[in-house]
Amino acid sequence: MNEALMISNVLLWVAVLAALVGLFALARQIGVLYERVAPMGALMMDTGPKVGEASPVFDLPALVGNTRVTIGRPGDKSTLLFFLSPTCPVCKKLLPILRSVNNTEKDWLRVILTSDGEQPEHLAFYEKADLKEFPYVLSSEPGIAYRVAKLPYAVLLNEHGRVVAKGLVNSREQLESLFTAKEMGVASVQEFIDHQHA
Amino acid sequence: MDTLALDPVLARACGAALAVVLLTGAWQKLRDLAVFEASVDIYRLLPEALVPLFARAFPVLEALAGVALLFDTTRSAGLLMSLAVLGVATAGVIANLLRGHTEIDCGCGGAEGHTTLTWALPVRNTLLLIVAVLGGQDGSGRELLWIDYLSVAGGTLALLGIYAAANQLMANHPRLIQLRN
Numbered sequence: 001m002n003e004a005l006m007i008s009n010v011l012l013w014v015a016v017l018a019a020l021v022g023l024f025a026l027a028r029q030i031g032v033l034y035e036r037v038a039p040m041g042a043l044m045m046d047t048g049p050k051v052g053e054a055s056p057v058f059d060l061p062a063l064v065g066n067t068r069v070t071i072g073r074p075g076d077k078s079t080l081l082f083f084l085s086p087t088c089p090v091c092k093k094l095l096p097i098l099r100s101v102n103n104t105e106k107d108w109l110r111v112i113l114t115s116d117g118e119q120p121e122h123l124a125f126y127e128k129a130d131l132k133e134f135p136y137v138l139s140s141e142p143g144i145a146y147r148v149a150k151l152p153y154a155v156l157l158n159e160h161g162r163v164v165a166k167g168l169v170n171s172r173e174q175l176e177s178l179f180t181a182k183e184m185g186v187a188s189v190q191e192f193i194d195h196q197h198a
Numbered sequence: 199m200d201t202l203a204l205d206p207v208l209a210r211a212c213g214a215a216l217a218v219v220l221l222t223g224a225w226q227k228l229r230d231l232a233v234f235e236a237s238v239d240i241y242r243l244l245p246e247a248l249v250p251l252f253a254r255a256f257p258v259l260e261a262l263a264g265v266a267l268l269f270d271t272t273r274s275a276g277l278l279m280s281l282a283v284l285g286v287a288t289a290g291v292i293a294n295l296l297r298g299h300t301e302i303d304c305g306c307g308g309a310e311g312h313t314t315l316t317w318a319l320p321v322r323n324t325l326l327l328i329v330a331v332l333g334g335q336d337g338s339g340r341e342l343l344w345i346d347y348l349s350v351a352g353g354t355l356a357l358l359g360i361y362a363a364a365n366q367l368m369a370n371h372p373r374l375i376q377l378r379n
Contacts (some may be wrong), residue, residue, distance in 0.1 A: 006345055013352035020359030027366035034373035087302040092236035 027042075035149065048147035051165060055157050056145045063122055063136040069112060070140065074161045078182070080111045083153040085142060086125035090170055091152040095129055097172045102133060105179075108159075116140040156182055199263055206337030207346050211353030213267045213276075213333030216326065220264030220280060223306070227257035237305025241290050259283055269335055279333025284330060288323040313369045322364060331359070341362055 049055055055072035062069050070108055071081060082098060084091035102111045114137040115122060122138050126130075142148075146166070155166040156178045163183035167174070220366065227234040235253035238244065242250055260283045266276030294300065300315040313319070 008300055009345065010348065013348065013356075017352065018361065020356060020363065022364045023243060024359060027363050027370065031366060031370040031373065034370055034377055037377065087240055089233045089236035089240060089303055089305060091231070092239070093232040 008038055043055045048145060049163050050165075051163050055155070055161050055163055056138070057096075057140075057161070058137075058142055058145075060137045060139045060141065063119070063138045064132075065127060067135075069137050071112060071137075072161045073156065075159055077110050078108055078159050078164070079157040080109055080178070081142060081146075081155040081157065082111060082113050083115065083146075083148045083151055083155075084113055085115050085117070085151050086121055088151045092129070094152055094169065094175065095131070097175060099133070101175065110135070112137060114139065114145055115143050154178060158182065204335060206340060206342060207349045208352065209332055209335045209337035210350045211333075212251065212323070213273070214350065214354040215328050215361070216226070216280060216333050217264040217267040217276075218354070219361060220260050220267070220283065222301035224257040224261035224264065227253075227260070227305075231257075234305060237303055240302045241294060241305070242299065243290055243293060244375065256283070256286070267330075270311045270336070273334055273336065277330060280330045280334070281327065284323050284327050288320050288327075290321070291319045293321070295327050303377045316371065318371070322368070348358050 047183050059068055061067075071079060080101070082094075084094075098111055098113075101109070111134055111155070113131060113183040115133045116139060119138060122136070126136055146153070150168055152168045152169050153167070154163050154175060158164045165178040167178065169175050169178070205364050231253060234257065235250055238253045238256075239246070259279055263279035263283050264274050266272040266279060268276070290308075291304065294302070294315055295317060302315060302317060304313045304315055306313065306319065
């Protein structure tokens with residue numbers, strides 16, 4: 001009798017834990033599903049302009065001052081378009097890195113920050129984080145055009161206004177991988193590795 | 199407290215599960231301290247000068263609480279520290295919920311670290327507080343058999359599974375709302 005109870009107990013634990021693993025996996029998959037279908041609709045699987053394509057052109061007012069910021073037109077420098085938000089901790093972590101990139105790569109690169117939302121909040125963020133050295137654009141247009149779903153996101157455009165690399169950026173390494181991808185002429189470092197293995 | 203709550207199997211399972219939750223939370227914060235510091239700053243509750251100090255002290259206390267809960271001799275200290283850690287975190291969340299500053303990352307581990315502030319967080323933390331109180335008990339002196347250890351292990355894993363699933367569902371929720379609109 002005791003043995004039977006013990007075996008049933010062990011079996012029940014296994015069943016409970018397996019059910020919980022299943023529950024977690026389902027919740028995770030639902031999360032991924034929500035992410036895929038929002039906010040553009042289920043059929044919108046394309047994620048914005050592809051690498052190699054010309055960037056949409058934007059001519060938007062800067063957050064501070066009366067200047068305008070042009071994105072996507074051919075020029076003498078490449079452009080790093082960095083999507084951020086005042087409420088995103090990882091974006092804040094990357095600001096010093098962007099600052100150093102802006103200094104060391106200024107011969108060939110201009111860094112533009114872009115975000116959307118309420119102006120007072122962004123002005124406070126701009127002042128507090130001391131972002132005067134960057135053009136800062138407050139508009140939802142670039143985010144919609146590039147289908148930015150997660151932050152921080154970066155798009156690297158070459159001097160001809162073509163997309164050379166883009167992606168979610170969580171660290172210095174990922175940011176630098178965009179530049180590496182440009183140098184090597186591949187869409188992403190991952191693609192380069194895949195080609196080598198193929 | 200009834201006899202069920204004082205049974206050592208329940209107490210040890212709760213204590214071990216909470217210890218894992220606290221230790222994982224502390225590890226996630228310490229692993230990327232700059233991000234946690236930014237999260238604390240975004241809560242807008244502390245003077246700027248105190249943010250770096252708090253961002254370092256909080257995960258250390260969290261880790262100490264987690265370790266202390268695991269051992270008989272330090273259990274009561276572990277209980278006090280976990281109540282302090284959970285209490286401070288919950289107070290921070292409630293303060294921001296009350297003033298409507300909710301579109302921020304909770305910085306609380308959670309699934310993928312993309313959980314915004316909702317009232318589900320204080321509810322979750324209240325449940326964790328109850329688990330902390332149960333896990334902080336010594337339990338009755340009942341002698342444990344080998345099957346009890348199986349129950350403790352199973353119970354710990356089950357609690358952690360429920361916690362992970364709840365966190366994931368909480369992270370999904372804002373996306374569902376977005377989809378409905």
